[in-house]
Amino acid sequence: MHSSLRLAASSALMLLLAGCGASSGGSSNAAPDSSKPTVIKIAETAGVPAAFLEYGEEKGLFKAQGLDLEIDTAAGGAAVIPGVVSGNYQFGGSNTTSVLLAASKGLPISLVAPGTFATDKTDEDFSAVLVAKDSPITSAQDLAGKKIAVNTLKNIGDVTIKAALEARGVDTSGIQFVELGFPDMLATLDAGRVDAAWEIEPFVSLGREQGFRPVLWPYVESKPSLQVGSYVASTKYVNERPKVVEAFQKGVAATAEAIASDPAGFRTALPTLQKVTPEAAQKMILPVWQAKCDLDSLSFMAEKMGKYGLSDGKIDLDKLVASGAAE
Incomplete structure (x- = not known):
């Protein structure tokens, strides 16, 4: 995550101009089938963010939606968004600032589901x-x-x-x-x-x-309960595979609900999912996960990015946020 996002955005644009990248599998309105799950490649940050997806996989919550996730934790940070734009990944996990910055530069991405959220308790957050x-x-x-x-x-x-x-x-x-x-x-x-x-x-x-x-x-x-993380897909993929996107959104929502209802179960699973010691898993403050994106958080971050000179602050959230991603 040491690479500049500006470099990442430039790299993604170069990939687009060169016409590179794997095929998204073509257009299809068919819903994924749990008896023969659709394989999805997704990039996510190692640690608790990746563990969230792996926990959903372990519990069969994505399979129930007809999806089989292949989670790549090697491509973190700046590599995620270019990988999604080029078609190397169908979905990618990234923080909201990176996503908003990429959108402000005109990259063809859609925010399809929320990732981590902050708590609402000062002096108690991850x-x-x-x-x-x-x-x-x-x-x-x-x-x-x-x-x-x-x-x-x-x-x-x-x-x-x-x-x-x-x-x-x-x-x-x-x-x-x-x-x-x-x-x-x-x-x-x-x-x-x-x-x-x-x-x-x-x-x-x-x-x-x-x-x-x-x-x-x-x-x-x-901002209490700030939305910190998000999942993105290319606009092309969202348009071509809306049923897969909907299935992924349902898998994220089901996993968020599973952790909220049994955080102890998630803590117990953490050491087997990622490089987290049992002691750390029990002591750490976990992020919050929710089913839907928080548009107030996204607007807040866009405004602050404009104030601090990261963007012009004029990011079209209606265009960025995919159908079903927010209330």
Whole structure:
């Protein structure tokens, strides 16, 4: 996830112009059949996001909709959207900022289902800004003018950090963001090469166990219950295979309901699905999953992206969000 999304968008456009990419399988209005499931290739971030899909597969919730998911966790971050546009993947999981940025650049994608959501509880979310145990930073106000690690520059990390700090009345103009991978942040923070680090689970829980202190919860403090993740498909695929898209939406909704009704079952399954220790699986704060996209969250993120210069802020959500994806 260190690559710039601008590079990703350019790569996707080049693929389109060159006419490259795998076939989407042609046009079909037939609904998938659970007796002979339709194979779907989907790219998703390793860890809890991928575990969500794998849990749905394990429980037979996607198969019940006639789908067999092939989940690729190697193609993360910037590779997801170009892979979807080129046809290498039928669906891809990406954060909402990346999706909105791609849409603002004219890439032919559709948001077909929601991914992760923040909680509605300040001081209890799966994303936090951490500081070292002995750091002079004792509150979010002290982050003004500091050097903060984020996994990707000009993306959902710095956007929500700025929004959350501004909500607290903090001047964000002097903050310097440094690009680092999530697994590398705690060691870099401990060495004093950054003042703070924006982490997600399981790294938030791992950091707290080592004495690092949270001083800001960017997702929930910028907007409670913020929609953070999403699933996208190419506009071409959505138009050609609407029944498959509908089946995927139902599989996502069923998996979200299964985890909401039995979070302990999901925690127990996590170590067998992804590289999460049993201890971390029990301690970490889980994201929230829902059946439908939150248009208020998408509008909020689009407005903030325009404010911070990532886009012009004029993103047509009616065009971007596919039928059945939102209420």
